[in-house]
Amino acid sequence: MIARLSLRRVMLRKVGMFRKTGLFRKTGLAALVALAALGLAGTAKSQGVAQPPQVSPAQLALAKQIVEIKGVKAMFAPLVHGVIKKTTDSVMQTNMMWGKDINEISAQIEKDYAPRGQEIVDATARFYASHFTEVELKQILTFYQSPVGQKMLVDEPRALDESMAYAGSWGDNLSVEVMSKLRAEMKKRGHDM
16 A cells, blocks of 8 residues: 555656646646656567557558647657666766766767657557548547547646546545544454554
């Protein structure tokens, strides 16, 4: 229980960070998931991560439009920087006297690798295309281009933000109830907690 509460606090801190920068409002829960993936990004290729499936050119073109309208590029933009920072921070821990050089090199690497973020956007479009038929993709695109679809793009992250805040409070309250129930039941069995 303590481990779960600690993990929840870490996740809520990350959500708080996104709220302060406005990133969470813009991209919703997906940004949080994307940043959590940083821990896996460094080993993904070496472990044989499944590549996006092959899809028809028409499906891919529609999926790319959907991914663009949903702002996926902005959502994943922090990944390249995050991976480079994580890597250089780990090198810096054991080689602090090289800090200046490491920082200069990592700044250049970030410039060189910035375009690599497009790989994730392209893969995301392929994944979308693989889950929906061409007809469905057309319907989805039409929806996101409609006034209600545009409203959803703006308001869904807010609704998710509010839901996350509510879930946090709800979980805290449930935890108190569970502890109270546990204590009462343990007291019936002769254990005073």
